[in-house]
Amino acid sequence: MSRIVRTRAAWLSALLLTFFAVPTLAQADLTEAQADRYRKLVNELRCLVCQNQSIADSNAPLASDLREQVRTQILEGRSDAEIHEYVTARYGDFVLYRPPLKPSTWMLWFGPFGLLALGLLVAWLFARRRSRKPAVVVTGADADKLRHLLDEESR
Amino acid sequence: MALRYLLPVLVLGVLVVLFAFGLQHDPREVPSPLIGKPAPDFNLRVVGEDTPYRREDLLGRPVLVNFWASWCVACRVEHPLLMELSRRGVEIIGIDYKDTDADGLRWLERHGNPYRAIAADPEGQAGLDWGVYGVPETYVLDASGNILYKHIGPIDEEAWRTKMAPLMAMASGGAP
Numbered sequence: 001m002s003r004i005v006r007t008r009a010a011w012l013s014a015l016l017l018t019f020f021a022v023p024t025l026a027q028a029d030l031t032e033a034q035a036d037r038y039r040k041l042v043n044e045l046r047c048l049v050c051q052n053q054s055i056a057d058s059n060a061p062l063a064s065d066l067r068e069q070v071r072t073q074i075l076e077g078r079s080d081a082e083i084h085e086y087v088t089a090r091y092g093d094f095v096l097y098r099p100p101l102k103p104s105t106w107m108l109w110f111g112p113f114g115l116l117a118l119g120l121l122v123a124w125l126f127a128r129r130r131s132r133k134p135a136v137v138v139t140g141a142d143a144d145k146l147r148h149l150l151d152e153e154s155r
Numbered sequence: 156m157a158l159r160y161l162l163p164v165l166v167l168g169v170l171v172v173l174f175a176f177g178l179q180h181d182p183r184e185v186p187s188p189l190i191g192k193p194a195p196d197f198n199l200r201v202v203g204e205d206t207p208y209r210r211e212d213l214l215g216r217p218v219l220v221n222f223w224a225s226w227c228v229a230c231r232v233e234h235p236l237l238m239e240l241s242r243r244g245v246e247i248i249g250i251d252y253k254d255t256d257a258d259g260l261r262w263l264e265r266h267g268n269p270y271r272a273i274a275a276d277p278e279g280q281a282g283l284d285w286g287v288y289g290v291p292e293t294y295v296l297d298a299s300g301n302i303l304y305k306h307i308g309p310i311d312e313e314a315w316r317t318k319m320a321p322l323m324a325m326a327s328g329g330a331p
Contacts, residue, residue: 048185048288061253062288065279090195090286092188 034074041070041083044097054097187286187305194220194300197281199274202249203256208274212248213300217326219247219319220294221270222282224254225262227290233309234266240315241269245323249273252282252290295319297326 030038039056045066047058055063055070066087073083087095099105138146189195199208213220221237223230241247249270251259256275263273276282285294286305295304303322306314 051183061279062283065283069283089188090284091288092186092286094185 030071030074037080038071038074041074041080042067045070045087046095046097048091048095184307185288187302189286189302190305192302194294194296194302195281195284197274197276197284199250199276199281202251202273202275203260208272210300212272213296214298216246216298217323218271218296219245219323220250220285220296221247222250222252222276222285222287222290222292224252224290225258226254227252229309230291231266233291233311234269236310236312236315237269238267241271246271250281251275251277252287253277253279293319295322295326 042056043054045055047053047055047060047063047066049060049062050058053063055066069086070083073086078086084096093099093105099108101109194210194213196210200206201208219240237247247270249272251273254275254277256277259273259275263270274281279287285292289307291309293306293310294302295306297303303326304318306319310319
C-alpha cells in the first residue's frame with residue numbers, strides 16, 4: 001500500500017517537475033534581480049508556435065530556445081529594451097504581449113476606449129430621446145377601459 | 156426615422172467588411188519583419204560534412220531558402236513541388252532545421268533531393284535569427300541576399316505561381 005502511495009507521489013512530482021521545472025532551472029545562475037527580469041520578460045513574450053501562451057508557459061521547443069536566449073542575454077548584461085529588440089527584429093511586434101504605441105497599433109490601444117465612448121454616446125442619446133417623449137395621457141373611454149383592465153389584473 | 160432602419164444595415168455592412176478582412180487572414184501566419192531586409196548572417200556547415208556554409212554562399216543569384224526537417228510532416232506535402240521546381244531550374248537551398256545529419260540525409264534519399272546545397276542547423280540558431288517558428292518556411296532571396304518574401308507552411312502551386320515565381324523572375328532581371 002505504502003509503496004503504491006510512494007510510487008504515486010513519485011509520479012506526481014515527476015509530472016509537476018515536467019511542467020514547472022524548465023523555467024525555474026533556467027534561472028539557477030541568475031541573481032535575484034536578474035531572475036525577476038527574466039520572469040517578467042518571458043511572461044511578456046508570446047510563443048509563436050502556440051500563440052496564446054507566453055514563452056514562460058509554453059513547452060514548444062522554440063519557446064524554450066527563446067527562454068534560453070533571454071537568459072543568456074540577461075547574463076551578458078543586455079537591457080530589457082535590447083532583448084525586446086532582439087526578438088522583434090526576428091519575429092516582429094507580434095511577439096510582444098505589450099505592443100508598442102505607434103500608428104499601426106492605435107486601433108489596438110485606443111479602439112476599446114473608442115467603443116466605450118460610442119456606447120456611452122448611444123446610451124445618452126437613447127436616454128435623452130426617452131425623457132423628451134411626452135407622458136401619455138389617457139382620457140375618456142380609454143381611461144375607463146384601462147382602469148377596468150388594471151382592476152382585473154390586480155384581482 | 157430613416158436612420159432607424161438604415162442603422163442596422165450599416166452596422167451589418169461594417170461587420171461584413173471586417174469579417175471579410177479577418178477571414179482572409181490566417182492568424183497563424185505572423186508577418187516577418189525581415190521582408191525587404193538583408194538575410195541574417197549565419198555560420199552553418201554542409202549536412203554530413205565539415206565544409207562551412209555561410210551567408211555568402213547564398214549570394215550571386217536569386218534563390219529559395221527552404222527550412223525543413225526530416226521530422227516535419229508538412230515538409231512532405233510541399234516536397235513534390237520542390238522537386239518539380241528544382242527540375243525547372245529553380246535554385247533551392249535547404250536548411251535542415253533541428254535535425255540530425257543522418258536523419259536528414261536518409262529522408263532525402265527516400266524522397267529525393269531538390270536542393271542545390273543543404274546546410275545543417277541542428278541547434279536551430281539560424282532558424283531563430285531568420286525568424287523561423289515552424290518548418291517548412293521558405294524565403295525568396297534576390298542576388299544580393301535581400302529577403303523578398305517569406306512563405307509560412309508548405310508551398311503550393313498557387314503560392315508559387317502568384318507570389319514567389321514573379322519575385323524570382325523580377326530578381327533575375329525579367330527572365331523567368
